[in-house]
Amino acid sequence: MNMLTVQDLRKIFGKFEAVKGVSFAVEKGESYGLLGPNGAGKSTTINMITGLFPPTSGEIHIKDIDVVKNQKQAQKWIGVVPQEIALYQSMSARENLKFWGRMYDLSGSALEKSVDQVLEIIGLSERAKDKVETFSGGMKRRVNIGAAILHKPELLIMDEPTVGIDPQSRNHILETVKRLNNEGMTIIYTSHYMEEVEYLCERIGIVDHGELIASGTLSELRETIGDHSKIILAMDKERFNPEQITESLTTFFSDKDFQIQDQQVMVFHKEPQLILTDFIQSVTKTGAKITSVDIVEPNLESVFLHLTGRNLRD
Numbered sequence: 001m002n003m004l005t006v007q008d009l010r011k012i013f014g015k016f017e018a019v020k021g022v023s024f025a026v027e028k029g030e031s032y033g034l035l036g037p038n039g040a041g042k043s044t045t046i047n048m049i050t051g052l053f054p055p056t057s058g059e060i061h062i063k064d065i066d067v068v069k070n071q072k073q074a075q076k077w078i079g080v081v082p083q084e085i086a087l088y089q090s091m092s093a094r095e096n097l098k099f100w101g102r103m104y105d106l107s108g109s110a111l112e113k114s115v116d117q118v119l120e121i122i123g124l125s126e127r128a129k130d131k132v133e134t135f136s137g138g139m140k141r142r143v144n145i146g147a148a149i150l151h152k153p154e155l156l157i158m159d160e161p162t163v164g165i166d167p168q169s170r171n172h173i174l175e176t177v178k179r180l181n182n183e184g185m186t187i188i189y190t191s192h193y194m195e196e197v198e199y200l201c202e203r204i205g206i207v208d209h210g211e212l213i214a215s216g217t218l219s220e221l222r223e224t225i226g227d228h229s230k231i232i233l234a235m236d237k238e239r240f241n242p243e244q245i246t247e248s249l250t251t252f253f254s255d256k257d258f259q260i261q262d263q264q265v266m267v268f269h270k271e272p273q274l275i276l277t278d279f280i281q282s283v284t285k286t287g288a289k290i291t292s293v294d295i296v297e298p299n300l301e302s303v304f305l306h307l308t309g310r311n312l313r314d
């Protein structure tokens, strides 16, 4: 069953079309990442899904409920971590969570229990009584995430939850999201950090200029660029002879599949483990000495570059 179905979603602000006909679906239990640079339209897409504002056109279903027509019902199933942190600075972490819990109709001992569990999950039980204004950006972000999961939503939607925070909080957040997903929660996660979506998301949609320009699993997206990994041998200066190595390599590889640069010899292949031995032997039989071996898999950065001609982080 699809947890979320988005069909031909558009948003026009004045004359500017921020989202230009985006369609995708997320299955129950899946973690789906929306990856794109600043201004790509990630937040605008998310904000329509969470019901913050309606789309100019298009349809959004959460399970079988039309979100545009029947917002209240769908909102019970979702937890939202917005891009902007929204907390009461002069209240404690616990008080903030209780406030949000009441918004979700929790009260009494159910509310207390849920707040305790959430404080545990976000790793702030020890700081529960401290005012939020004394927290670091990362800790505030964790409280924000806590507020979104108090009512145990089936679908957690997070908009760039790790921007501008310390590495420790970032790791904590990534681990928490991973765990929630492993426990069955469906996740939608937007980011412009490719490492995060690579780590967290089973499927990834790449957004640029309001369009979903590619969508699929990491390996499907890699296929779009030929899915070639790179084996890099770093060479000792001593007996390094590029001409001899070139000659030796041409017995196994065509010249467009390898490259010699500075003190490095590189070969590109879909299944690097199949050619590793031949590659190393061809190089060492010239008398050259290898100081290290590295295998670099194609990543989302290279996919984005291939699709748009730009780097993700310009």
Ligand SMILES: Nc1ncnc2c1ncn2[C@@H]1O[C@H](COP(=O)(O)OP(=O)(O)OP(=O)(O)O)[C@@H](O)[C@H]1O
Residues within 6 Å of the ligand: 013, 016, 018, 036, 037, 038, 039, 040, 041, 042, 043, 044, 045, 083, 160, 192
């Ligand atoms: N309320 C608005 N009125 C006019 N233009 C808007 C509005 N909200 C967003 N935009 C524009 O729509 C485009 C997409 O913005 P959006 O916030 O969705 O991008 P994003 O992918 O979330 O970027 P970021 O990574 O910086 O958060 C941008 O060009 C932005 O300036």
Ligand SMILES: [Mg+2]
Residues within 6 Å of the ligand: 042, 043, 044, 083, 159, 160
């Ligand atoms: Mg945004």
